[in-house]
Amino acid sequence: MKVAIILGTRPEIIKMSPIIRECDKQGIDFYILHTGQHYSYDMDRIFFEQLKLPEAKYNLDVGSGKHGEQTAKMLAGIEEILLKDTPDVVLVQGDTNTVLAGALAASKLQIKVGHVEAGLRSFDRTMPEETNRVIADHISDYLFAPTENSKQYLLNEGIPEEKIFVTGNTVVDAAYQNLEIAKQTGNVLETLGLKEKEYFAATAHRAENVDSKERLGGILSGFSQIYEEFGLSIIFPAHPRTVKMIREFGFEIPEGTKLIEPLGYLEFLQLEGGARLILTDSGGVQEESCILKVPCVTLRDNTERPETVDVGANLIAGTGEKIIECARKMLESDLNWENPYGNGDAAELTTKNINLMRKSNTMEL
Numbered sequence: 594m595k596v597a598i599i600l601g602t603r604p605e606i607i608k609m610s611p612i613i614r615e616c617d618k619q620g621i622d623f624y625i626l627h628t629g630q631h632y633s634y635d636m637d638r639i640f641f642e643q644l645k646l647p648e649a650k651y652n653l654d655v656g657s658g659k660h661g662e663q664t665a666k667m668l669a670g671i672e673e674i675l676l677k678d679t680p681d682v683v684l685v686q687g688d689t690n691t692v693l694a695g696a697l698a699a700s701k702l703q704i705k706v707g708h709v710e711a712g713l714r715s716f717d718r719t720m721p722e723e724t725n726r727v728i729a730d731h732i733s734d735y736l737f738a739p740t741e742n743s744k745q746y747l748l749n750e751g752i753p754e755e756k757i758f759v760t761g762n763t764v765v766d767a768a769y770q771n772l773e774i775a776k777q778t779g780n781v782l783e784t785l786g787l788k789e790k791e792y793f794a795a796t797a798h799r800a801e802n803v804d805s806k807e808r809l810g811g812i813l814s815g816f817s818q819i820y821e822e823f824g825l826s827i828i829f830p831a832h833p834r835t836v837k838m839i840r841e842f843g844f845e846i847p848e849g850t851k852l853i854e855p856l857g858y859l860e861f862l863q864l865e866g867g868a869r870l871i872l873t874d875s876g877g878v879q880e881e882s883c884i885l886k887v888p889c890v891t892l893r894d895n896t897e898r899p900e901t902v903d904v905g906a907n908l909i910a911g912t913g914e915k916i917i918e919c920a921r922k923m924l925e926s927d928l929n930w931e932n933p934y935g936n937g938d939a940a941e942l943t944t945k946n947i948n949l950m951r952k953s954n955t956m957e958l
């Protein structure tokens with residue numbers, strides 16, 4: 594069996610890393626196809642280095658662009674590669690334009706598609722990610738749902754049960770595999786002059802937030818109120834998209850907020866783990882805060898990770914006045930919630946199920 598692992602952005606590299614390691618361990622023939630959706634050193638290369646991942650065999654270097662343009666370039670590029678280096682299975686992870694292009698290119702060539710992190714739904718079609726994940730799910734042959742809840746969403750949409758496997762989320766595998774390595778490699782708290790549980794950590798990059806002057810302004814003023822009330826600084830490693838928009842809108846960084854460059858994964862895991870509270874609009878960061886037992890306030894109007902809210906690890910604040918209210922509530926919460934995303938064996942279950950499915954398909958033939 595030959596597997597093509599298609600990825601292109603920061604979270605895909607991180608969440609695919611346990612699957613790449615598992616393929617290596619099991620001697621599965623695989624290659625990595627990088628679309629180049631992310632390309633800056635601290636959004637791309639650093640993760641290959643820190644996670645000791647093999648080089649991508651192909652990199653399409655598509656870079657940034659409008660949705661149609663970016664996705665179309667990927668689609669054409671991926672098709673070319675799949676035609677000349679044809680795998681039995683293509684794996685995509687998550688909900689980015691890379692996922693849509695990868696799943697679509699493979700599906701049109703009748704190559705089996707496995708969607709890792711299938712079945713997430715925000716039910717908000719204004720998010721580009723919702724369109725990507727819905728389409729990817731419906732054209733996939735193997736759907737690796739992180740929870741029973743995500744499996745149920747897929748069943749509700751008529752996807753046959755035999756295609757769905759509940760595996761947990763590889764975000765847990767990645768965190769567990771790298772926490773100890775992170776501690777051994779350095780101490781980001783010391784580097785940034787921070788004390789454990791005496792700061793907040795924040796990220797924001799969702800298009801619907803940072804491309805809107807009102808919503809990005811709302812987030813920054815939420816940070817300002819938080820600093821005023823709790824006197825703890827907010828460490829904000831900002832995505833390049835966010836930095837660009839802060840400049841474009843001419844926003845000042847409020848007192849108490851420390852805007853820094855994006856961190857490597859090993860450093861970011863430490864920053865998250867040491868924080869008193871996390872404020873974010875990131876999908877992966879909502880999950881990681883839940884895993885690391887750090888309360889989270891989500892800077893969005895909805896989430897496709899409702900499990901984090903259900904277990905009491907997360908509150909949905911939006912980008913306005915509710916930020917401070919939710920921060921107050923989460924700071925008082927007990928930290929004894931269960932991690933709903935599995936034990937860290939999602940990658941193993943994923944590859945095992947692909948092998949089983951491949952075997953049963955071959956027998957049918």
Ligand code: UD1
Pocket residue numbers: 602603604630631632633634636637657658688689690691721722798800832833834837
């Ligand atoms: C993309 C995904 C989003 C995911 C995020 C992870 C889509 C539609 N969006 O959003 O779901 O949560 O990645 O971080 O697929 N930029 C750089 N360097 C880079 C990459 C981007 O400077 O390496 C800047 C460019 O100005 C670019 C902007 O960030 O225009 C947005 O990049 P893009 O990949 O289009 O979307 P993300 O916001 O990163």
Ligand code: UDP
Pocket residue numbers: 603604607796798830831854855856857858859861862874875876877878881
């Ligand atoms: N992350 C990182 N450095 C940072 C911010 C985030 O390594 O400065 C990691 C984080 O640990 C998580 C992933 O990036 O695993 C989340 O990616 P992002 O927020 O860009 O995308 P999303 O999860 O929302 O798709």
